[in-house]
Amino acid sequence: MEKVSKYTRASTNGKLISCPKCKNQERVYHFNWCGLQCGKCKEMIDKPQWNIVSVNKSSKINMNVNLTKEEIRLISKSLLNQKFGKREMIVAMDIFEKIEIEK
Numbered sequence: 001m002e003k004v005s006k007y008t009r010a011s012t013n014g015k016l017i018s019c020p021k022c023k024n025q026e027r028v029y030h031f032n033w034c035g036l037q038c039g040k041c042k043e044m045i046d047k048p049q050w051n052i053v054s055v056n057k058s059s060k061i062n063m064n065v066n067l068t069k070e071e072i073r074l075i076s077k078s079l080l081n082q083k084f085g086k087r088e089m090i091v092a093m094d095i096f097e098k099i100e101i102e103k
C-alpha cells in the first residue's frame with residue numbers, strides 16, 4: 001500500500017488515508033501536518049506512516065447509465081432507507097438529480 005509522502009496532495013474532495021495501527025480511514029483535505037491522531041485508536045501517527053487509500057476506478061459510478069425516471073425514483077427511495085451518512089446521501093441525491101436533468 002502506498003504511504004503518504006511529502007508529495008502527497010489532497011484533491012478538493014479530500015483524500016482517504018488509513019491508520020497503520022487499526023486500519024481506520026480518515027479523510028483529509030490537506031497535508032500541512034507532521035502527524036495526525038487517529039480518530040479511532042487515538043494513536044498519534046506520523047505522516048509517513050499513514051497509508052493512502054487508493055480509489056478503485058471500477059467502483060466509480062458510470063454516469064452514462066440509462067435509467068428511466070421511475071427507476072431513478074426507486075433507487076433514490078431505496079437509498080433513503082439505507083443507513084447512509086448525511087454527506088453520502090447528499091452526494092447520491094446530487095448524482096440522481098444530474099441524471100434526471102440530463103435526460
Ligand SMILES: [Zn+2]
Binds near residue numbers: 021022041042
Ligand atoms: Zn488507528
